[in-house]
Amino acid sequence: MGDALNLALREEMRRDPRVYCIGEDIVLGLPFGVTKGLVDEFGPERVLNAPISEAAIVGSAMGAAVTGLVPVVDMHFADFVTCAMDEVVNQIAKSRYMFGGQLDCPLTLRMPYGIGRSGGGHHSNSVEAWFVNTPGLKVCIPSTPADARGLLKTAIRDPDPVLVFEHRGLYRVTGEVPEAETPVPLGAADVKRPGRDVTVIATARMVHASLEAARRLAEEGVEVEVVDPRSLVPLDREALALSVRRTHRAVIAEEGPMRASVGAWLAWVIMEDCFDDLDAPIVRVAAPDVPIPFSPPLEGFVTPDADDVVAAVRQTLK
Amino acid sequence: MGDALNLALREEMRRDPRVYCIGEDIVLGLPFGVTKGLVDEFGPERVLNAPISEAAIVGSAMGAAVTGLVPVVDMHFADFVTCAMDEVVNQIAKSRYMFGGQLDCPLTLRMPYGIGRSGGGHHSNSVEAWFVNTPGLKVCIPSTPADARGLLKTAIRDPDPVLVFEHRGLYRVTGEVPEAETPVPLGAADVKRPGRDVTVIATARMVHASLEAARRLAEEGVEVEVVDPRSLVPLDREALALSVRRTHRAVIAEEGPMRASVGAWLAWVIMEDCFDDLDAPIVRVAAPDVPIPFSPPLEGFVTPDADDVVAAVRQTLK
């Protein structure tokens, strides 16, 4: 998926000279390699290593975006968006609305996030809920290389600010990427595996955990449909509802904590759209409400996985 | 409610010399009068006007809290917590857990928030969902003077960080405050009005809107029960479930936006605890997903009110 994102950046930077990348250590492509080699093709004017100044990195991106450039910001770790929170939620998110539509703010925030490899408390957090809760931002979250490339391209072309949550555990996931440049629209969910018994709505790494769960459950004759919303704002409510109306059962799987999260909201969306179609309560898979611990057994315990999805699906079938 | 909060601060500062208040312009009690006069009783050593440095205000409060003081931080407007987001969610929220319980962090963040009086985009936001979504923080949200005093006292005495969301539209709301010092425990919901037909779960200003709605609906013979969770973390799930199991219908009313919000999560909680008891889909009342606009008719449009609660209750009865 890292290569697909790199390809998307290259394609968009070739297409539009206004596009530039900014972040910490992105010239060498640290920490995850996504921006690697871009400087060779586009030069240091368009691939900017910034000082450790998250507020200035994100804030300056807005300043550039409203005056003609198209920045793609690398947050390094999504955890550090806390150091630029005002810039994201008060400045960037509100610039079009508050100013009555006078200013475009075509800006992309790449948010490497997620649990894994004992990242520990400050390097593992799933913070997408805060931004879904912030009107004025579009939020997407790819699970495959093809989606990652397509969504990042769409994000860069979008005249509004878009956050792309890239699970850092997926950078090495491989998968087919189409030859042609195929942007994936925002607001279009994708059925990653069809099935008739239970709908599992999952994002990012949990899509893979859910597919694994689906394979295991298939052996028991349970056909799970895995639906990946791909973008959270806007959300393809129709696609989710369509699936649940057929299966009558829903599991929602995310990696963030339980409370006031994206999954809680999706559960409500399903309830609102499909209450009469549900044959069982929606079951959620999420991390318990604790910070992410360092030690592997602890980290393993809090990380939602295929087992959790299997258990959740079974619960909806009880 | 402002006076009740002032009283709570006085009582706790008298009780415990480690307690101090810090914030911008709090010596004079700006902007909402809550800290007014404290300096006369406790002196400028314990009522600290800080520079405009939210990160340092909040960060220093943690530094003080883990080394023996008990800070009460005034965020001025909750909107500006974005300027100290890392300090709240990465430092304060995680200090006990990440360090294996070595450090107490007895710290209170007072968060004046909410829509009203054309505050505009940077002075009206409901951001409680972000912190409910952040493990390691306790979050409460009073609706009456008595609850405000009791919850703030509990927050100050708590060995963990507690955020108190004070709706700025309620500072002038009056109500009985008991003579005796009565802390309100965290995790204890309160039935603000009993009723048998529909449960309305509401926080802060929406409690008042819901009581108004209940009065109106009572005239039509619909008996609404208004339940105020008062604290969100921990949450009194039992009390909410108890009510819904009796009424079989639930409305959830908050002032924040629709997506990934507290109300969405509460809806899921009710669904998880009471799925089989529900005779109708849960209906939510919340602001639409836009920043809060300035002009009165626009602000009025986005502000959830008693009419919205009435409509929601009617919808559950359809």
Place this chain on the structure above:
Amino acid sequence: MAPGPDLLLQMYAGMLRVRLFEERVRELFANGRLPGFLHTSIGQEACAVGACAALRADDYVLSTHRGHGHLIAKGGALRGLMAELYGKANGVCHGKGGSMHLADASVNYLGANGVLAAGCVLAPGVGLSIKRRGSAQVVVTFFGDGAANRGPFHEGVNLAAVWTLPVVFFCENNRWASSTASSLSAAGGSIAARAAGYGIPGETVDGNDVLAVWEATTRAVLRARRGEGPSLIEARTIRWVGHFEGDAQAYRTKAEVEEGRRTDPLARLGRLLEARQLLDAAHAGRIRAGVVAEIDDAVAHAETSPLPAPQDALADLFASYPWSR
């Protein structure tokens, strides 16, 4: 470097326009015509006007919660501004922004700001896009003495300095951040002195002397246009009125306000113009009458304009619709 007669007269009219506009909105606010919070810049006009007089029309300004003066000085139309303060549909932001959260893109005024010092980090990005275009524009970001204690000041100045960006950091030091004295909150006692730590020019000027402000800003702007990077200007001034409308000002003495009135930047320039025989009472009267007429017109326009339709609250969120989901 000295401004010619035309520019002097222009600055005089500019300061008068800000002064009378602010006085009028105070009155309107007191009469309940304007919703929301209101911060006016009465007494500080030389900062906005002196700084903006050093700018080209295509230069950018980033402003603050106390931003009417900056917009007026940058050439913003009074009608759009006044209608916005009224919350009217034809306000420059359709009533969505209001006093603290408005912008006027038509004059490259990129926004007042409800968050102190936020402009300090937006500015380097504006500088970056200017640099990429090679357009020799500059961006001025205004902020208060209180705001200078926030982190974005540091990050923004450092970034602009290290990347040699065409930014002017303009601090209006009016001695107070709301009720908190600058002397008790800004260590070292000088905002301008902080510039040295970043290797950029820092200069303190009398912010009640519009010529001094214009000169300092002109130096900084020329430097920026030459591609030599940012500068920091600290203009010392006095606000005559409360921090916000309704502020009882228990924190300061009457003497300070009197000092402000004694050093009135408008009267000062008036005296200079008279001494140079560029202005007499009749001329001054005509200028004032013109400004009053402009303001009357803006008020009349705002008063008679419609409020937005409530459901317009859902518009302007994203460039493309529908995004209700």
Place this chain on the structure above:
Amino acid sequence: MAPGPDLLLQMYAGMLRVRLFEERVRELFANGRLPGFLHTSIGQEACAVGACAALRADDYVLSTHRGHGHLIAKGGALRGLMAELYGKANGVCHGKGGSMHLADASVNYLGANGVLAAGCVLAPGVGLSIKRRGSAQVVVTFFGDGAANRGPFHEGVNLAAVWTLPVVFFCENNRWASSTASSLSAAGGSIAARAAGYGIPGETVDGNDVLAVWEATTRAVLRARRGEGPSLIEARTIRWVGHFEGDAQAYRTKAEVEEGRRTDPLARLGRLLEARQLLDAAHAGRIRAGVVAEIDDAVAHAETSPLPAPQDALADLFASYPWSR
């Protein structure tokens, strides 16, 4: 001001302890024994050891992502630290923290930090509680040259200065923030020079000279104990190894690392001790053997300690339970 023989030997042993500890954890990491990310401070030992040697046991330290050395220099037990790096149940944070997120309250080490410069704003609060107690303690907050470009540096230094708090801001300038050169990211070229803007002492020292570090820190600490407020120290040093384990270091020359090895702070102090006849080969050997034994013990302890039970992930969240709801 000069350290006596005991202190010199103590610093020698201290630097050796940090050096050998870090070399061992690199080895353990390479062998897959340690989970997570790892940043070691090899080459920079004089900073941690020189600074902490100027402290009392009850003084506080706030540290960074590159924090093992600070903890060891502050007197932290190697067993608890090593077990934590292994993620074991008896690690100092029960395996919840790990290298970048650990604290050891028993020696007033208030935390490494995964967020750069975070300690800069925590420190004034520690200073505030010291001031209230009147205990004449101090707090040292370490941060890197890269971190000095973040807002909290500015806010923390300003607050400590304006409230005259007993804080020492200690910048370890190792020329690089990960792959980004300090010269390309810190405007002005000097972190210490920023102190002047806040009216506090700022000093650049050779961070590979433990005596110079000790002296500068002692000055700053005494000043703080006297109630005269904070100081800023910039120690110039060189990291010999990658930013993190696995860093290919394509961004810098071999010559720089060689320069580091040539100016090795440990060897330098060793030569000084020899010249003063405070140390000979035999004595040095005994010191080394003692340190190696300590580290061996810590490794053996960590290797044989149990991992935490998975469900312990739910413990330590709040002081009081149950809070599962």
